Amino acid sequence: MKPATIYDQDLAQSGANFAPLTPISFLRRAAAVYPDKTAIIHGRAHTTYRVMWERSCRLASALRRRGIGRGDTVSILAPNIPAMLEAHYGVPMTGAVLNSLNVRLDAVNLGFILEHGEAKVLLVDRELSAVARAALDRIESRPLVIDIDDALAEDGELIGEIDYEAFLAEGEPEDPADEPAEEWQSISLLYTSGTTGNPKGCVYSHRGAYLNAFGNMITIGLVQESVYLWTLPMFHCDGWTFTWGVTAAGATHVCLRKVDPALIYRLIDEHGVTHMCGAPVVLSVLGHAPEAAKSKFPQTVVVATGGAAPPSAVIEAMEAGGFRVTHLYGLTECYGPAAVCAWQEDWDGLDARTRAARIARQGVRYLTLEQATVADPETGKEVPRDGQSLGEIVLAGNTVMKGYLKNPDATQAAFRGGWFWTGDLAVLHQDGYIEVKDRSKDVIISGGENISSLEIEEVLYRHPSVLEAAVVARPHEKWGERPCAFVTLKDGREASAGDIKAFCREHLAGYKTPDMIVFCVLPKTSTGKIQKFALREQAKALDP
Secondary structure (H helix, E strand, O other): OOOOOHHHOOOOOOOOOOOOOOOHHHHHHHHHHOOOOEEEEEOOEEEEHHHHHHHHHHHHHHHHHOOOOOOOEEEEEOOEOHHHHHHHHHHHHOOOEEEEOOOOOOHHHHHHHHHHOOEEEEEEEHHHHHHHHHHHOOOOOOOEEEEEOOOOOOOOOOOOOEEHHHHHHOOOOOOOOOOOOOOOOEEEEEEOOOOOOOOOEEEEEHHHHHHHHHHHHHHHOOOOOOEEEOOOOOOOHHHHOHHHHHHHOOOEEEOEOOOOHHHHHHHHHHHOOOEEEEOHHHHHHHHOOOHHHOOOOOOOEEEEEOOOOOOHHHHHHHHHOOEEEEEEEEEHHHOEEEEEOOOOHHHHHOOHHHHHHHHOOOEEEOOOOOEEEEEOOOOOOEOOOOOOOOEEEEEEOOOOOOEEOOOHHHHHHHEEOOEEEEEEEEEEOOOOOEEEEEEOOOEEEEOOEEEEHHHHHHHHHOOOOEEEEEEEEEEEOOOEEEEEEEEEEOOOOOOOHHHHHHHHHHHOOHHHOOOEEEEOOOOEOOOOOEOHHHHHHHHHHOOO
8 A cells, every 4th residue: 555645644534625516505505696586487487596495495305204315216207397496406405316207208118217216206297197197007116196286287187195385385494405425425317218128227426417517507608697498308317417507507597398489489589598408309490490480589599409410401590590509419328418519719710511510520528527539349449530430439437327227237338448338339530529420229319319229129029910120210300310110011911001100109109109111021131130221221212
């Protein structure tokens, strides 16, 4: 053991010089520094930072009184509403772990997640009560169900034991928020979309959430005067950690229950929105919205987008409409954004098409991520910076997940040689910028949602007339990508494309149902493996 140095003597860690990093501190500070500033806008309701802090404390207090504490899971199924923001602070104040559920999932997947994550509490928005009830019917241990009766909800019924507001009334705003005990403690549980069988639960730490939130704040320039519109679902990687990053800046959250172009334009104009995020489909919807739905606004709105690169035409349309597009790259496993296509001054002089092509690259590592590069999967070494040599994107740092919940084999497979292997195939350009070229896993990114081709294929194979099936991504102008299914029928059996689609809709969430069904003999290698690369080329050539 190396002997102690002069800097190790009498310089101990204590409460005076060390505190665990946690995004809870962002709200505590905002409430103290900007108590009367509007923290949340939801319809006509405006909530100050003081009230947001008090309500989050009440939530934590009420949960503690129901026996919820360190290591327990609290799930929430809700759109972008104030209760979702409050949960991102109130739940971790107890030491519990927040599990934000994808509102687009079906009852089968939601039931699996609730059971696998061992949810003790489920908060559910009334518009999502039907799928929540169906999911609860599938599990053995029913959590405490709390209804969120949001003022802007248009449908649904109450299915829980208590209403959210009544539950908050059980708590005290002065109860101390003394968690976490240490910064490696888990703060959040978020599930992937099941790229290989059941969804995998990514576990975040307080430290990682804190740092990634700061990374977001710096990367897109959030400041006290910023106004952030919630066009990105908060269930996506905890809103890419902007649930915490906007508060860290002391900025204003503008809630949005669903993506509606006319409403988005109105809110941008009415509230002076300066920042928003979303999948390329959101940009496409806004850029191609009817002129009657659009409005002119004096400010430039920074739009961060991730997933499949937005088409250059979409970027051009957004820039013409008063938006500045920033392209991010990331995964659920790395708290959302891990890389940014950082703007270079000389890009200002490029023509619109060339500039859009530069913006579409995935870019360079986040300030708060230690390392990001493209490596050869065989050697583990960085590929040449020639824009042609293909490798796999690898990441390392504090903003990579702790691992997959109750899945040590998957965790070990993802963490190799000191890297997190993303499964995304890419090249490195001479300037060090990463550009994704393909995916080693057959994941389809549609409207920002990851869709497993294997999951769809499993359903197709259950159809009584289907002999073989393969699903690939087909380019789509609006959604980025959509599933396209190639099917071989059994001898003597018949089925139409409509029959196959109807069968899929019965067993899959709507957005996972293939848009196109192509009947054919599947191309195979000499060993019998289906050649998906050939099917992808066929899918690209199909008429819309």
